[in-house]
Amino acid sequence: MLLTLEGLDGSGKTTAWEALQAVYPDATFTSEPTDTWYGEAVRRSLGEDTDPISDLFLFTADHADHLSRVVKPALADGELVISDRFTDSRYAYQAASLADTEISRPLEYIRGVHSAFTREPDATIYLDVDPETAAARAGASDKFERASFLAEVQSNYERLIDAEPERFVRVDASRSPEEVLDSVERSAEQLIEAHGDD
Ligand code: TYD
Secondary structure: OEEEEEEOOOOOHHHHHHHHHHHOOOOEEEEOOOOOHHHHHHHHHHOOOOOHHHHHHHHHHHHHHHHHHHHHHHHHOOOOEEEEOOHHHHHHHHHHHOOOOOOOOHHHHHHHHHHOOOOOOOEEEEEEOOHHHHHHHHOOOOOOOOHHHHHHHHHHHHHHHHHOOOOEEEEEOOOOHHHHHHHHHHHHHHHHHHHOOO
């Protein structure tokens, strides 16, 4: 089973993903951007004024490598895979940054680019926080962390949830860290049980 965690910067997603490691010690824990040289290139682009189309393919190259090297082999071995960010991050973030380019309907375009080769998650926990809180928590230190940009990202996540409500579980991430972690752990347990993994 492939379970992913998604949300705006500052939603507490990485903390939740770390907490799940203690609960599922045998699962494969992974994340995007990855810690390979592809992921390093992606992180470098965050601090620079790069072309949004080029960003899309940089993030997508990192994803393709992540899929073939980590995710697909682990799933083929019957493992539970829990990823901190995955396909939806491109659909939400890059669709927002492509909004001012010649690409019309960017979200559909990005989904199309992925559809030929990706493996969509079986379930996704969405940590829901408003863009102002997210930007304040994240420190708004790079181009994707400003509240105005995160508001666009949030509306793309909402479109994704509307399109596939059965795949997503929404967790209110504006609460205290303890409450958020409890909700994530409970949601993960239910999703994993429903999928027949443990
Ligand atoms: P983040 O999850 O904050 O990674 P880390 O904590 O390891 O640095 O991701 C870094 C930024 O990249 C974040 O602002 C979200 C953005 N991002 C995209 O725009 N598209 C993507 O496909 C991914 C995976 C991340």
